[in-house]
Amino acid sequence: MPLLIDDADGVRTITLNRPESFNSFTVEMKEGLLTALHEAGQDPAVRALVLTGAGKAFCAGQDLKEHIALLEADDPAPLETVRKHYNPMLRALTGLPKPVIAAVNGMAAGAGASLAYACDLRIAAESAKFLMAFANVGLTADSGASWTLPRLIGYGRAMELMLLAQPVTAPEAKELGMVNRVVPDGEALTAAQELAARMAAGPTTAYAKLKEAMLIAAGSDLEAALEAEARTQAEAGQTTDHREAVAAFVAKRKPTFTGT
Structure with missing residues (x-):
């Protein structure tokens, strides 16, 4: 094989x-x-x-x-x-x-x-x-x-x-x-x-959005990069992992990420 x-x-x-x-x-x-x-x-x-x-x-x-x-x-x-x-x-x-x-x-x-x-x-x-x-x-x-x-x-x-x-x-x-x-x-x-x-075990949806923003920025001008950051940040901000990370920070505990 x-x-x-x-x-x-x-x-x-x-x-x-x-x-x-x-x-x-x-x-x-x-x-x-x-x-x-x-x-x-x-x-x-x-x-x-x-x-x-x-x-x-x-x-x-x-x-x-x-x-x-x-x-x-x-x-x-x-x-x-x-x-x-x-x-x-x-x-x-x-x-x-x-x-x-x-x-x-x-x-x-x-x-x-x-x-x-x-x-x-x-x-x-x-x-x-x-x-x-x-x-x-x-x-x-x-x-x-x-x-x-x-x-x-x-x-x-x-x-x-x-x-x-x-x-x-x-x-x-x-x-x-x-x-x-x-x-x-x-x-x-x-x-x-x-x-x-x-x-x-981390926030894998956020990793995906980060990769997307980096890939766009690598071949774009500043305005396109800023727009990609704004869009992907908004999308990542709607994930369960983001809410979990913020809650864990406030509660001073380790977050549990699910990739969603």
Whole structure:
């Protein structure tokens, strides 16, 4: 199975499961991940999501063996995969109304690195590396990296990583702002799941509204951002969780959130 799915404590963990190919993307895996993201977004029992990879890698990007076989057969599919697979996948991921945490357990290259950048938070193992490998195979950026990476580390550094296609170690990625936390090898998934469980017990509707406002503001002017804040704040203010949080504050007790 190219994907493994596990649920615990309101957290769904999706594991890219092609370790013999460093979890590189085949058509089957791309379509499976897109379906899994939609299902996680629609399932009220899922209140946070973790993405990780099986074995030694997070995701090595596009499976080039499948890619070259299709190219040599003059199949148009490789040239359509960005619009057909990667773009919908990244829209589903960034628009998911729940916190998404990447547990980067090893190499994240090309579309695999882009997948991590599109998550809300990233926890990386100490030996993990990130590589914008597109230029090395004569391609340009895809999977949203031209949009997400500059917003994480700045335009100039993102351009350098794109053009020079040099790997970035996990400690360097932390310094750049590419990842939020670096943990010892073997602990990335556990750390991500613990953080996700904490967020799953939080005001998840508010998290969804916060993500929506941030996403709108990232591509809008100040007026549009202010309007998005006003709308999403009004919507969050009508939730049971907001009333519970205010009541708990006044009563000096810990709130119990239900995500509603």
